[in-house]
Amino acid sequence: MPQLAFANSFWESYDVLEKPVKAGVRKAMQKFQLLSVPELHADKGLHLESVHNARDARMRTIRINDFWRGVVLAPDDGSDVFLLVNVVRHDDAYTWAAKRLYTTNSVTRALEVRNVVAIEQLTPALEKAAAAADSLLFAKCSDTVLHELGIDEQVLRAVRTIVDKAQLKAFETLLPEDQCEVLQYLAEGFGPDEVYRDVVAVRRPVDAGPDPDESLAVAISNTTNRITLVTGPEELADILEKPFSAWRVFLHPSQRRVAYRVSYGGPVQITGGPGTGKTVAALHRVKHLLTRSPDTRVLLTTYTNALAGSLRENLSLLLDRDDALLGRVDVTTVNAYAHGVVTRLEGKAPSPMNDREERQLWQRVVKQLGLPWTEQFLAQEYRHVILAQNLRGRDAYRNALRRGRGSALASARRDQMWSAMEQFESMLRDQQATTHLKVCARAADLLAGSAPTHDHVVVDEAQDLHPAQWRVLRGAVTPGSDDLFITGDPHQRIYDSKVSLGSLGISVAGRTHRLRINYRSTEEILGWSTGILSPVSVDDLGGEGSDSLAGYRSLLHGRAPCVEGYGSEQAEVAALVERVEGWIGQGIRPSEIGVCARFNVLLDKAYEKLTAAKIPVVRVRDNPGPGTDGVRLATMHAMKGLEFRCVTVLGVTASAVPFAREVTPAMVDALQRDSDLLRERCLLFVACTRAREALAVTWSGSASAFVPQPHRRTGQVA
């Protein structure tokens, strides 16, 4: 009986097909499960035919219906796995199939595909141009080194014509996948040894024999990150009927390596820019941890309730809605977990106040004690020094190092400050209230005197956690193997938490990993958005040095972001309505469009105008489920962790981003000012990197200084 496998190129085409065509694909695929190989070849309905002038002799097309054909790679070496690679309109199917060549990578042993005709046509002209070029991108790499990294003869010839990264980019869709990735890493400045270790060796099967060309079936089984092999009829029905989520099946080797490593000796940290699949890696890690023993309990945390909801949904998908497995995972925010611990161990639920109430309380403290500081300064001292270092008495505070604070406080001032802190806490007690961070501090104390609640803790969106929240997580699990799996991106830090993980008993030394491929946004959106951060450097996740986005890139391509200024807010919102109508006109569902701004006031105006134009709109803060129609409106903060096909970031003006009220004046605290400005910059970066296919960044009046210069325009809708 033949076996069936599906390439990722197939899923990209399948997901957008109309229902009857999908039904045709299912019917055709069932035949591969019912008929023998000779019967398949003889079947009239399937009409398995070879492709005229095909560069790959194994290329076949099959009939789906009168208008669509499937493209299949048929084994010619006695093996029995058929690979469905695409579904294409009838007339285009033959041209598409004729140009593609599938080969086995000599080192990774995975099956790769290239547009062999395009490479052949382009290379001679490019060779002429290269002969006159001043420098070549891969001049430093010898042929031997490239061969050892899996580059074959045809690709090598093309490689020797590449003058710069832009030309490599133009080649990307034509080159075999594994070879292309090797070249991208080399182009980013990684050394051949690093590339071999991180890109090649991780893919090479441990039992790779001397002959790279074994059989198509073996090559297919070596290509788990791009090909799914279907083993039975139920699996076939399941895979073709559910919406296909590539992240569940095709992990990049760097993701697979971190998520499915059998065990880590202690806490492990995974970083990576936006959209590199950190959340995906965290979800797969949970799956792996659950299978380690039948009664393991896992705590999976994230930053907001909305993100916890989507984690729960995705985990359920990944675990095939297996209630027994899902019952062993608690998915929640750190604050909610801490609240639960305090409620359980003290028998009474704490009532934390919101940010506004907390600010008002600090204002009262300033007034009552006639203090020389603003309420903002006091709140920061409380958060960044007292709670961060868990200081419990006047003497401890007197002697504390005020790391990250740019204003010295003499000892008399410290005494005055401590009295202010005591006053704040006594007012809290009087109101029988508390703050979220104090709940965390209490939970950490309680956990220190009781048994850990979980066997493993997996932390997503770790970059914004405060030391008090880390102490709770530290207390949730016994220190040791596989205790904490931490994912986060310091470039997306938007709540100003300064953390030294080591000092909190969370040492990730020797267990840090980085993901570099963005699966969400096009390279155009990514390149533009990273420009927002290029003037600054950011501290790494553990607080031990700085982090960088070196090698961070996307495999997707699309249009450049639209970056546009308007004469008035009214004109800006009118242009938004027109843009959203344009996107919907192109077939994008309203729920796939995100609109965000720094403040709700502008979002209210957008809401009104979009509604007036009869476009459905919903607020992200109202937690609309995936089935709810409507353009999503959110503040920049609420965009954290989300993604949309199209995004507009509104109101990116000089006065809103950075927002002066949120930035400490230099004369109050210069270090705090720098860190406030960085946080505001990161906020814009987070908002822009939510976009998958289209991004618009707009303002009225003067643009934010964070908008990268060369691209700014002033005019009408693009």
Ligand SMILES: Nc1ncnc2c1ncn2[C@@H]1O[C@H](COP(=O)(O)OP(=O)(O)OP(=O)(O)O)[C@@H](O)[C@H]1O
């Ligand atoms: N191996 C994969 N194959 C296909 N899609 C993937 C893969 N890994 C991640 N994705 C997709 O890429 C997008 C981003 O993934 P994810 O949310 O995990 O990234 P992230 O690093 O957590 O992002 P951010 O830091 O911006 O929140 C999602 O749509 C996810 O489904």
